[in-house]
Amino acid sequence: xxxxxxxxxxxxxxxxxxxxxxxxxxxxxxxxxxxxxxxxxxxxxxxxxxxxxxxxxxxxxxxxxxxxxxxxxxxxxxxxxxxxxxxxxxxxxxxxxxxxxxxxxxxxxxxxxxxxxxxxxxxxxxxxxxxxxxxxxxxxxxxxxxxxxxxxxxxxxxxxxxxxxxxxxxxxxxxxxxxxxxxxxxxxxxxxxxxxxxxxxxxxxxxxxxxxxxxxxxxxxxxxxxxxxxxxxxxxxxxxxxxxxxxxxxxxxxxxxxxxxxxxxxxxxxxxxxxxxxxxxxxxxxxxxxxxxxxxxxxxxxxxxxxxxxxxxxxxxxxxxxxxxxxxxxxxxxxxxxxxxxxxxxxxxxxxxxxxxxxxxxxxxxxxxxxxxxxxxxxxxxxxxxxxxxxxxxxxxxxxxxxxxxxxxxxxxxxxxxxxxxxxxxxxxxxxxxxxxxxxxxxxxxxxxxxxxxxxxxxxxxxxxxxxxxxxxxxxxxxxxxxxxxxxxxxxxxxxxxxxxxxxxxxxxxxxxxxxxxxxxxxxxxxxxxxxxxxxxxxxxxxxxxxxxxxxxxxxxxxxxxxxxxxxxxxxxxxxxxxxxxxxxxxxxxxxxxxxx
Amino acid sequence: xxxxxxxxxxxxxxxxxxxxxxxxxxxxxxxxxxxxxxxxxxxxxxxxxxxxxxxxxxxxxxxxxxxxxxxxxxxxxxxxxxxxxxxxxxxxxxxxxxxxxxxxxxxxxxxxxxxxxxxxxxxxxxxxxxxxxxxxxxxxxxxxxxxxxxxxxxxxxxxxxxxxxxxxxxxxxxxxxxxxxxxxxxxxxxxxxxxxxxxxxxxxxxxxxxxxxxxxxxxxxxxxxxxxxxxxxxxxxxxxxxxxxxxxxxxxxxxxxxxxxxxxxxxxxxxxxxxxxxxxxxxxxxxxxxxxxxxxxxxxxxxxxxxxxxxxxxxxxxxxxxxxxxxxxxxxxxxxxxxxxxxxxxxxxxxxxxxxxxxxxxxxxxxxxxxxxxxxxxxxxxx
Numbered sequence: 001x002x003x004x005x006x007x008x009x010x011x012x013x014x015x016x017x018x019x020x021x022x023x024x025x026x027x028x029x030x031x032x033x034x035x036x037x038x039x040x041x042x043x044x045x046x047x048x049x050x051x052x053x054x055x056x057x058x059x060x061x062x063x064x065x066x067x068x069x070x071x072x073x074x075x076x077x078x079x080x081x082x083x084x085x086x087x088x089x090x091x092x093x094x095x096x097x098x099x100x101x102x103x104x105x106x107x108x109x110x111x112x113x114x115x116x117x118x119x120x121x122x123x124x125x126x127x128x129x130x131x132x133x134x135x136x137x138x139x140x141x142x143x144x145x146x147x148x149x150x151x152x153x154x155x156x157x158x159x160x161x162x163x164x165x166x167x168x169x170x171x172x173x174x175x176x177x178x179x180x181x182x183x184x185x186x187x188x189x190x191x192x193x194x195x196x197x198x199x200x201x202x203x204x205x206x207x208x209x210x211x212x213x214x215x216x217x218x219x220x221x222x223x224x225x226x227x228x229x230x231x232x233x234x235x236x237x238x239x240x241x242x243x244x245x246x247x248x249x250x251x252x253x254x255x256x257x258x259x260x261x262x263x264x265x266x267x268x269x270x271x272x273x274x275x276x277x278x279x280x281x282x283x284x285x286x287x288x289x290x291x292x293x294x295x296x297x298x299x300x301x302x303x304x305x306x307x308x309x310x311x312x313x314x315x316x317x318x319x320x321x322x323x324x325x326x327x328x329x330x331x332x333x334x335x336x337x338x339x340x341x342x343x344x345x346x347x348x349x350x351x352x353x354x355x356x357x358x359x360x361x362x363x364x365x366x367x368x369x370x371x372x373x374x375x376x377x378x379x380x381x382x383x384x385x386x387x388x389x390x391x392x393x394x395x396x397x398x399x400x401x402x403x404x405x406x407x408x409x410x411x412x413x414x415x416x417x418x419x420x421x422x423x424x425x426x427x428x429x430x431x432x433x434x435x436x437x438x439x440x441x442x443x444x445x446x447x448x449x450x451x452x453x454x455x456x457x458x459x460x461x462x463x464x465x466x467x468x469x470x471x472x473x474x475x476x477x478x479x480x481x482x483x484x485x486x487x488x489x490x491x492x493x494x495x496x497x498x499x500x501x502x503x504x505x506x507x508x509x510x511x512x513x514x515x516x517x518x519x520x521x522x523x524x525x526x527x528x529x530x531x532x533x534x535x536x537x538x539x540x541x542x543x544x545x546x547x548x549x550x551x552x553x554x555x556x557x558x559x560x561x562x563x564x565x566x567x568x569x570x571x572x573x574x575x576x577x578x579x580x581x582x583x584x585x586x587x588x589x590x591x592x593x594x595x596x597x
Numbered sequence: 598x599x600x601x602x603x604x605x606x607x608x609x610x611x612x613x614x615x616x617x618x619x620x621x622x623x624x625x626x627x628x629x630x631x632x633x634x635x636x637x638x639x640x641x642x643x644x645x646x647x648x649x650x651x652x653x654x655x656x657x658x659x660x661x662x663x664x665x666x667x668x669x670x671x672x673x674x675x676x677x678x679x680x681x682x683x684x685x686x687x688x689x690x691x692x693x694x695x696x697x698x699x700x701x702x703x704x705x706x707x708x709x710x711x712x713x714x715x716x717x718x719x720x721x722x723x724x725x726x727x728x729x730x731x732x733x734x735x736x737x738x739x740x741x742x743x744x745x746x747x748x749x750x751x752x753x754x755x756x757x758x759x760x761x762x763x764x765x766x767x768x769x770x771x772x773x774x775x776x777x778x779x780x781x782x783x784x785x786x787x788x789x790x791x792x793x794x795x796x797x798x799x800x801x802x803x804x805x806x807x808x809x810x811x812x813x814x815x816x817x818x819x820x821x822x823x824x825x826x827x828x829x830x831x832x833x834x835x836x837x838x839x840x841x842x843x844x845x846x847x848x849x850x851x852x853x854x855x856x857x858x859x860x861x862x863x864x865x866x867x868x869x870x871x872x873x874x875x876x877x878x879x880x881x882x883x884x885x886x887x888x889x890x891x892x893x894x895x896x897x898x899x900x901x902x903x904x905x906x907x908x909x910x911x912x913x914x915x916x917x918x919x920x921x922x923x924x925x926x927x928x929x930x931x932x933x934x935x936x937x938x939x940x941x942x943x944x945x946x947x948x949x950x951x952x953x954x955x956x957x958x959x960x961x962x963x964x965x966x967x968x969x970x971x972x973x974x975x976x977x978x979x980x
């Protein structure tokens with residue numbers, strides 16, 4: 001156990017976590033150069049494409065230190081985006097230390113601070129690292145100052161590194177061995193192991209990622225989950241070294257996986273404790289705080305026949321994404337689906353993409369909403385996140401919406417733009433402070449509903465990429481809420497209804513009608529698109545009927561070509577929804593959710 | 598092969614030569630006219646190679662391109678070879694397409710002598726300005742003359758091709774074209790809406806803003822006018838673009854395409870359909886000459902149509918014809934319940950006035966024909 005180190009890399013998004021992880025993996029000869037590819041731990045296509053990490057991944061690096069001893073370094077890679085901080089938190093629970101990475105040209109940013117707080121909460125030993133020192137724009141001394149002043153860490157201990165060029169990697173590995181504490185724990189105590197992740201393998205069933213805190217787990221052991229007392233026989237335990245490497249046993253301090261023929265996906269819960277059935281531990285490990293979804297939206301299969309597949313896919317995805325919460329939902333326009341809670345808009349997009357890619361489903365997502373508090377005339381109150389459940393407006397006494405406290409760190413030259421953006425989003429600037437060298441933190445109180453709607457993208461745009469953002473939930477405040485409905489040829493499309501602040505209703509309704517006009521193909525009849533609050537029409541667009549749709553010539557050579565075209569169209573229409581007589585493509589539902597570019 | 602098992606089929610002979618390519622045309626054609634003699638020989642080679650097909654030809658159609666670039670003797674050679682190889686019936690319909698800029702009285706008389714009994718003249722317009730826009734090689738007078746030559750030569754089954762929906766064309770302009778055609782008393786008229794096919798010079802000019810296309814709603818109006826005007830003058834629509842004075846004067850050959858009757862296509866890019874197997878020849882003349890020169894069939898690709906694909910094509914093709922879909926035949930052929938499959942689509946379109954069921958036939962109305970593509974695609978969605 002003395003030769004084990006469990007650690008994470010934490011940083012603001014884009015500060016180079018995955019590149020550093022790649023370099024550490026390469027240095028320890030875990031993979032041959034031939035098999036190496038960038039973003040080694042980002043196994044999902046969508047992670048590689050977007051250049052982001054979504055899931056925590058684990059890898060056990062064998063490392064021979066300068067003291068001549070062989071160490072097992074368990075690296076747990078973590079995501080950086082604000083939506084995924086719960087993943088960071090779970091990863092940190094199985095570590096004794098963390099490498100805090102700061103971009104030498106960007107300096108300390110909002111999530112650098114947020115992630116540092118998380119690490120401090122978990123009592124982790126922290127090694128600061130200044131990355132990207134190869135960049136011409138690197139300002140090492142400035143960053144040292146920020147580490148000292150903004151973070152309160154000893155900047156003398158900071159290691160200079162360029163993960164891209166392989167500079168400072170050996171120092172980092174040595175520091176991990178030297179400064180991070182080995183895990184504690186008693187290999188002879190009853191088994192206590194913390195589940196921090198799991199995923200589904202089509203051949204092996206559920207694969208649990210866990211850390212052994214106390215005791216020992218062997219192949220053949222009968223294990224039990226503390227939460228539901230379900231028991232299974234261990235088929236295989238092992239460690240992650242890019243591929244799964246089976247081991248006869250794992251003991252206290254080690255991080256790895258267990259396969260135990262678990263078919264019931266819902267049996268495994270992140271944060272649960274695994275123990276031995278014969279010799280159980282006395283009580284569960286602390287586990288994790290339940291994540292709180294803040295954005296809600298419904299997911300429907302484009303083809304209603306695919307609903308059973310969606311059910312299975314959601315269950316499996318839930319196993320790998322503990323933050324996803326959902327319940328059954330149904331829509332007159334779209335049939336059966338799920339009402340889901342997400343951690344943010346990026347999380348929503350990621351879930352949608354994973355369902356489509358990993359499970360081959362074609363989906364329609366409804367407009368994201370936050371959870372509103374509705375006080376009725378009769379004195380009762382309810383929480384509503386689904387426009388479909390919005391009560392009769394005359395019966396509503398008052399509506400409240402959630403506010404957040406947003407911390408935005410920017411170079412001070414962007415102060416004006418950021419202020420405008422926040423005001424436009426109904427925000428209130430409550431505080432600001434200067435950090436070192438022209439950087440400042442602005443604090444806003446903002447309605448969450450305004451933030452889930454492309455706020456982060458807009459912030460990046462107005463600050464030319466320099467703005468960083470983090471937020472926490474604040475409270476509920478009075479709002480002037482209305483439900484905007486979208487009517488297609490007079491039929492309300494329930495899946496397109498949105499709950500919005502009254503001041504934004506016309507703007508949103510117009511935008512939705514415009515997007516639909518661009519996305520719905522012309523048909524044989526005129527299509528009226530309307531935005532409405534109750535019976536009041538607030539926006540209107542028309543799609544003109546086409547006047548002819550017939551091929552002039554159709555002889556020997558044209559028939560096969562035409563049929564192939566029809567076959568292609570037919571396939572494309574699987575991604576369309578009929579609303580009355582109007583065919584609405586999936587892309588139209590999605591376009592309504594996107595903001596103006 | 599047992600004579601009684603032979604199917605009645607069509608033979609199509611493609612002649613890919615043109616004096617010059619028309620700006621709107623996307624058919625395969627070339628201008629190496631000196632290759633015509635060797636090409637005629639290659640067609641006969643191809644006939645010999647395909648002679649085993651179980652066909653009993655009752656139509657022969659020589660199309661193009663510009664088949665009227667061929668001399669009467671060359672046409673004679675092709676017809677004789679085809680009759681011989683495909684056991685053509687004595688009363689077979691034998692059509693040739695004629696470009697007015699390539700024929701005189703003598704040539705047309707020669708075609709009649711060679712056994713051609715139906716002639717399809719590519720008039721396109723009786724306005725010289727329109728002919729110029731279409732980059733045709735002939736004048737309106739030449740077109741009228743060629744029709745008169747054809748009559749004198751003995752032809753009693755004459756069809757004219759016309760194009761409408763040209764930029765700036767008014768109903769009055771188009772009516773003048775139609776009236777001139779009617780006055781010449783042909784038995785058959787094909788009236789095609791001008792289509793801008795990708796890759797053609799005309800489509801390119803349109804895209805580059807050299808002219809403005811007639812808006813769809815005006816083309817739609819001209820279509821409606823065409824059907825009404827021709828009907829008033831004794832020409833009855835039997836397909837989206839085809840009209841005839843009687844059932845007998847419909848193009849027997851072209852109707853084979855719309856009923857999945859068997860046909861064999863000869864020449865580059867020609868398509869064949871025999872026993873649910875469709876094949877098509879290589880597109881270029883060079884490749885065609887090379888392959889036939891090696892004694893090989895010049896087939897580029899073959900597709901075996903499954904029942905679903907046949908059903909798709911049937912829906913699409915039959916809805917283009919005024920006779921529509923015979924519900925009984927359709928149910929028998931594909932073993933499905935027409936009403937269960939298409940009932941709701943039918944009733945929606947019936948109430949829109951674009952489709953009707955008459956005598957157990959499901960057919961598009963005049964208005965419906967203008968939307969034949971979208972309507973048939975809705976039918977196809979249901980299968």
